[in-house]
Amino acid sequence: MQIINVSQLRVLHSADLHLGRTFQSWGPAGANRHQDILETLEQIGTIARQNRVHLLLLAGDQFDKHNPDPALVNRFQQWLGALGQDGIRVVMISGNHDSYWYEDSVYRQRFPENTTLFQETTCTEPVEIYASGLNVMLYGIAHDHTRQRDVLPGFRRRAEGDVHIGLMHATVDPRADIDVAERYLPLSSANLASTGLDYIALGHLHRARTINPGRPGMAAYPGSPEPLHIRETGPRSVTLITFRGGPPELTTIPCGQRRAERFQIDTTSLTDEEIITRIEQLADDHLILTAELTGAPQEIPDTDALQARAAHHFCYLQVRDATSVVDSGYVRRIENERTIRGEFVRQLRDRIATAETHQEREIAELALQLGLIQLERRSAQ
Numbered sequence: 001m002q003i004i005n006v007s008q009l010r011v012l013h014s015a016d017l018h019l020g021r022t023f024q025s026w027g028p029a030g031a032n033r034h035q036d037i038l039e040t041l042e043q044i045g046t047i048a049r050q051n052r053v054h055l056l057l058l059a060g061d062q063f064d065k066h067n068p069d070p071a072l073v074n075r076f077q078q079w080l081g082a083l084g085q086d087g088i089r090v091v092m093i094s095g096n097h098d099s100y101w102y103e104d105s106v107y108r109q110r111f112p113e114n115t116t117l118f119q120e121t122t123c124t125e126p127v128e129i130y131a132s133g134l135n136v137m138l139y140g141i142a143h144d145h146t147r148q149r150d151v152l153p154g155f156r157r158r159a160e161g162d163v164h165i166g167l168m169h170a171t172v173d174p175r176a177d178i179d180v181a182e183r184y185l186p187l188s189s190a191n192l193a194s195t196g197l198d199y200i201a202l203g204h205l206h207r208a209r210t211i212n213p214g215r216p217g218m219a220a221y222p223g224s225p226e227p228l229h230i231r232e233t234g235p236r237s238v239t240l241i242t243f244r245g246g247p248p249e250l251t252t253i254p255c256g257q258r259r260a261e262r263f264q265i266d267t268t269s270l271t272d273e274e275i276i277t278r279i280e281q282l283a284d285d286h287l288i289l290t291a292e293l294t295g296a297p298q299e300i301p302d303t304d305a306l307q308a309r310a311a312h313h314f315c316y317l318q319v320r321d322a323t324s325v326v327d328s329g330y331v332r333r334i335e336n337e338r339t340i341r342g343e344f345v346r347q348l349r350d351r352i353a354t355a356e357t358h359q360e361r362e363i364a365e366l367a368l369q370l371g372l373i374q375l376e377r378r379s380a381q
């Protein structure tokens with residue numbers, strides 16, 4: 001007989017907030033990004049309350065470094081405490097950025113009553129808590145970049161308890177051609193399945209992904225809730241996990257203040273002025289935009305100038321030149337000139353045409369592009 005009216009346990013999972021991250025390479029555009037991350041922290045609290053979750057799991061890299069600014073830690077502490085007043089228990093582990101290992105690690109401080117923090121580097125005994133009428137067994141370890149061996153046995157499901165949840169800051173199913181250092185805890189989907197846990201809350205990889213769906217050892221990366229890099233494209237989210245007796249149900253809840261996207265702009269036959277217009281059509285101050293210029297434009301695009309002129313329309317703008325100078329209107333215009341640059345173009349086009357390998361051709365194309373930029377600058381002086 002199917003059991004009805006089973007207690008429903010609702011859990012929210014986030015990771016990789018990187019509070020305190022500085023965006024120095026972004027110049028002035030990076031100055032207020034830390035504020036966006038703080039707003040996303042508040043947003044995660046709001047999502048937890050709206051969904052009346054019992055538990056909030058934070059799977060590491062809550063902070064960008066192990067010894068963040070005390071004012072920031074204080075704010076995080078208050079955020080935790082306020083969740084506790086609303087009956088929400090927070091369970092967290094450290095990550096590689098905010099490692100527990102250091103003597104001045106933020107995680108060696110006291111945290112509010114409602115917070116469960118894993119402080120051992122092996123999981124000898126799960127932490128048992130009572131939530132929504134269920135015995136919840138929690139498995140986790142503190143991040144320690146000096147000792148990450150044989151962590152899996154500690155995560156093996158114990159006999160007692162109703163719901164079994166693990167937390168890991170790990171690299172699950174790394175690409176075969178990448179050698180992942182031990183401190184990033186490389187593991188496979190099969191390793192996670194072998195634990196037999198109902199759900200494993202993962203952190204470390206910043207792109208959302210579900211592993212072993214509907215099976216024991218089911219796990220997910222919620223991804224960074226706020227994009228931390230121009231390459232962290234696409235929507236950002238946190239994961240709501242609902243336990244009703246069967247395999248847990250996962251729901252993705254959107255969050256974040258800004259969004260990173262990469263768009264290609266075909267610049268064929270366009271001038272820099274026209275390229276600016278195309279970029280401006282995408283204007284949105286919530287957008288962290290990589291504008292990749294493709295095709296064969298009228299002139300060699302001055303990416304620095306384009307970026308400087310259009311940046312104020314976006315949260316952050318990066319213009320990348322992936323145009324083909326070989327076929328550009330500019331090269332066609334000057335290739336028959338009886339000038340140094342005309343001669344340069346003819347010689348390089350010849351090399352490109354007779355290149356024997358892909359690499360040789362790419363080098364000649366790059367030489368043509370860089371050489372023309374230099375010759376242009378000289379003639380402008």
Ligand SMILES: [Mn+2]
Pocket residue numbers: 016061095097204205
């Ligand atoms: Mn991270």
